[in-house]
Amino acid sequence: MVELTKVHGSMNQFFILDQTLLDTPLTDEELSALAQQMTNPTTGVLDGSDGILVVDHSEHDGVLAQMRVINADGSEASMCGNGLRTVARYLAQKHGETDFLVETMYADLRVRQQPDFAPGVPAFAVEISPVKFDRTDLPFENLGRDRIVDEWVPEIAPGLKFTTLAVPNPHLISFMDHETLHGDLLGEVGTWLNGDNPYFTDGVNVNFAEILGKNELFVRTFERGVGFTNACGTGMSATTLAFALSHPELADFNTPITVYNPGGMVKTILHHNNHQYWIELIGNAAVTHHFTVDEQLLHDANVTPDQIDVVATDEQAAYDQFVASLKQ
Numbered sequence: 065m066v067e068l069t070k071v072h073g074s075m076n077q078f079f080i081l082d083q084t085l086l087d088t089p090l091t092d093e094e095l096s097a098l099a100q101q102m103t104n105p106t107t108g109v110l111d112g113s114d115g116i117l118v119v120d121h122s123e124h125d126g127v128l129a130q131m132r133v134i135n136a137d138g139s140e141a142s143m144c145g146n147g148l149r150t151v152a153r154y155l156a157q158k159h160g161e162t163d164f165l166v167e168t169m170y171a172d173l174r175v176r177q178q179p180d181f182a183p184g185v186p187a188f189a190v191e192i193s194p195v196k197f198d199r200t201d202l203p204f205e206n207l208g209r210d211r212i213v214d215e216w217v218p219e220i221a222p223g224l225k226f227t228t229l230a231v232p233n234p235h236l237i238s239f240m241d242h243e244t245l246h247g248d249l250l251g252e253v254g255t256w257l258n259g260d261n262p263y264f265t266d267g268v269n270v271n272f273a274e275i276l277g278k279n280e281l282f283v284r285t286f287e288r289g290v291g292f293t294n295a296c297g298t299g300m301s302a303t304t305l306a307f308a309l310s311h312p313e314l315a316d317f318n319t320p321i322t323v324y325n326p327g328g329m330v331k332t333i334l335h336h337n338n339h340q341y342w343i344e345l346i347g348n349a350a351v352t353h354h355f356t357v358d359e360q361l362l363h364d365a366n367v368t369p370d371q372i373d374v375v376a377t378d379e380q381a382a383y384d385q386f387v388a389s390l391k392q
């Protein structure tokens with residue numbers, strides 16, 4: 065039997081699968097099939113999730129472990145900010161460390177344990193980098209330019225300015241009023257740009273944001289490979305940088321910026337060193353369930369509720385209390 069955990073960062077939910085615990089690690093094809101089956105709220109377990117975070121050994125010097133991100137549709141993402149916080153917590157407990165590097169697809173990223181956000185709400189800070197702007201890094205095409213920073217892009221939507229950033233997964237960002245933010249446009253643009261379209265042929269994470277005040281944002285995200293999520297860590301990080309580039313009088317570097325989202329709240333800190341941007345993302349890392357499953361069912365992508373033994377933690381109640389306190 066193998067133990068997995070269900071976790072979340074700002075209610076962006078994942079299963080953590082540690083390949084080092086298996087007799088035979090899952091192949092890439094098996095990981096993709098498992099993600100599609102297990103994360104589905106109907107065919108999967110524990111009401112599904114937004115993806116699977118796959119932990120494995122790293123071959124890189126000085127790096128504690130590797131994290132891979134498999135989206136709910138079985139595609140692989142280069143990074144996941146909310147997920148990295150939960151993997152940081154998993155690895156911190158497994159190895160007894162509080163400040164270390166985790167290998168991701170394009171970079172070894174620093175993660176650090178932080179003071180709890182609230183009683184029973186553990187928190188971690190993770191590095192979001194590298195940050196890239198060029199068309200080929202997203203990628204996008206047929207928009208007549210090589211980068212988009214706070215520009216009208218009528219091909220995508222009238223009356224809105226957009227910024228595109230890879231951190232390094234691809235993000236499209238726009239700031240708008242409250243009503244537009246909570247209307248239907250995000251779903252329409254997100255669905256279109258993650259399906260057959262002439263601009264973002266690999267798909268893109270779409271972030272709509274409202275500026276709440278100095279160093280304060282609300283962000284909603286439609287994720288590539290997933291759809292609507294409660295929160296997207298790389299999305300909130302990219303949106304914070306787009307905020308500072310488009311509204312420099314309202315967003316400070318080297319200062320915590322509060323980012324609310326439908327699942328809670330995180331803090332981001334923007335940095336610009338040696339001509340490069342990077343972002344710190346600080347937020348909760350909750351473990352809601354531990355469960356055991358026969359390894360063969362993972363290989364067969366056949367993990368169903370009657371075949372797992374689940375132990376729920378009491379962390380969701382503490383998290384709900386934290387979120388309620390944000391609204392007071």
Ligand SMILES: N[C@@H](CCC[C@H](N)C(=O)O)C(=O)O
Nearest residue numbers: 141144145146233296297298
């Ligand atoms: N939820 C994540 C981002 C996950 C990856 C995304 N779906 C993609 O394909 O780029 C986050 O917290 O950053």
